Amino acid sequence: MSQQFLIRGGSIVDSTRDETRADVLVRDGLVVEVGPNLDSAGAQVLDASGCVVAPGLVDIQVHFREPGREDSETIETGSRAAALGGFTAVVCMPNTNPPLDDAAVVQSVLSRGRQVGLCDVRVAGCITKSRAGRELAPLGELYDIGVRIFTDDGDCVADANLMRRAFEYSSALHGAVIAQHAEDPDLVAGGHMHEGEWSAKLGIPGRPSEAEIVIVARDIALARRTNGRYHVLHLSTAGAADLVRIAKAEGLRVTAECTPQHMTLTDAACEGYDPVFKMNPPLRSEIDRDGVRRALIDGTIDAIATDHAPHAPETKEVPFEEAPPGMLGVETAFAVAHTELVATNILTMRQLVARMSFQPAAIAGFGNEHGRPVAPGERANLVVIDPLATWTVDASKVASKSRNTPWAGRELTGRVRHTLLNGVPTVINQETTK
């Protein structure tokens, strides 16, 4: 028996078109028909009136904490939160315990993701063994089981020679990308927030913007030398954005992402010492925030990624300097970006979908499965978004196992209504289907 769904009354936005009114018929995992007033016979109807129908969102930086910290998030709770946020694919960072530097551990995460079935769960592999920054992890072995992004995220690969070798070695692995958490460890040692006016006032040791700038400058030089493929994770400074802009103009294989928080919030959010606003790299000055936003708008930054970083409540109920860095993101990312950039007419819906779906899918090497045009024959990984819906973020009601959202109490415009993964709804009317 074949399952059919008719997404009725929406406007399609994808890599090939902008706001085209059409119904979408989905059967056996695929989009089978796109056009006005399709027949609903035998299909479950998903109402999309007033909504945008787009390829499912893709988040290339999440932490689902499994294995190791299942008290703060699991692949199941993370997948549920991601599906509610409109994501059909995520890339889990390898800083789990044990870390993802081993094919067996990677396989176990991938298989758990498939078992949960709410989101296409992919992983990034470590650049170095145990993320210790000394020897290369088995990049080829991980590549062979599908890993395309390599990073020691959470830690920066500080050793320039090892970074050079990672670029060189991975250049033999077609489609592989070396992604960096760009913060020089010596410059940020002991720091807990952006170094500047606010850190000086609050007495919190700082992490200077230059820690990111020097690493991105160095890595771009190494990428040029090795013809390596380089991706800057959660870019947070105007200076690093300028470096990426120049590298792209030069034709280097360099991409970058930013988080919703780095393009929206500033270090002033730390005024009340609430560790919910603590992350690495830190929320920065207005100058950096504006620089990141400009780079996202002009295309220097290719993707919005959340760095979804759940932390159990008790780990954040401590002094600022003792709390772990990181914020939730997947449930709110689209709405925050939409509120900030589309509802304000800075970006079009299509430009936002580019930055949250097909561009990150291409960086992560699964652009043939996610971020596809909404067209017959394509895999039905789709999201239906109501751009006019307004809602207020309630930290106590998130699907994530943790509550550390920096958006609590914020009113947002734009909300995910339905999400379909491989032709099957994971979310209908803002509720997960399993």
Place this chain on the structure above:
Amino acid sequence: MKHLLSVDDLGGRAGIERMLELTDGFLAVTRREIPKIPALVGKVIVTLFYEDSTRTRLSFETAAKRLSADTMTFSVASSSVKKGESLLDTVQTIEAMGIDAIVVRHGAAGTPHRIVNWTDASVINAGDGRHEHPTQALLDAFTLRRHRQGSLDGTRIAIVGDIVHSRVARSDVKIFNALGADVTLVGPPTLMPESLEDWGANVSYDLDEVLGDVDVVYLLRIQKERIAGGRFPSLREYSARWGLTAQRAARLKPDVVVMHPGPMNRGVEIANDVADADISLITEQVTNGVAVRMAVLYDLLANPTSSERVS
């Protein structure tokens, strides 16, 4: 005022002056034959110190006892914190015993601000990381004001040393500025805060250039550990360039006074003989500390309808 977390909580110049006047009254109490009044009978004050301290903790406990409050001392070394109890649980445990105020010192900036969310008691910041130390600022202002005929207006104050790591510097700059003084921060560039936006202070890297123009030299403790972080090359070099040596002290104008929050490193930021000289207000700072903390505890905790009025 319910809590004292920062000099900002005192309510500007008027609030600071009111607290200093209240301190005058309590200083008189401390000089009585029986230096104790029943102002806070039945109140319970906890000192919760996550960092070692001699003078501040003893000063608060003495102040509390002179106001007839009951005190509980929580010292981390011999407590459940050693068994891994979180700050939140510790605060809630103390709270459950029925308390009126928590005096907290912690190595992390903003810890008292966090505790405010977890308790109904008044919270007093006795030093949080490199952030603030408001009762030190009050006692410094009080001590200095007595030596400046009751006013700091136009007083030129040099604060010398490790500004970036100093909670005393942050609080003192605020209180001295609020009282009309003119503050200059002096030290190596590596010990200056990353930004001085809104601080309202001048900066100099040359102590000798500043010394001829000041009324007060306020020295901060220099820690050897800063050498490892590349902040300066050696204690010897620090002392030669920024220490108040006997030679430099000899060049000061006759009415200049020297202050230090303690504990001192004699021979580093302050020469041994200068620390003990007549121009030094250092022991007077300690004496006044008790009266200032009596004023703060009284202001936060006394029930105005039932308590004894002070002098």
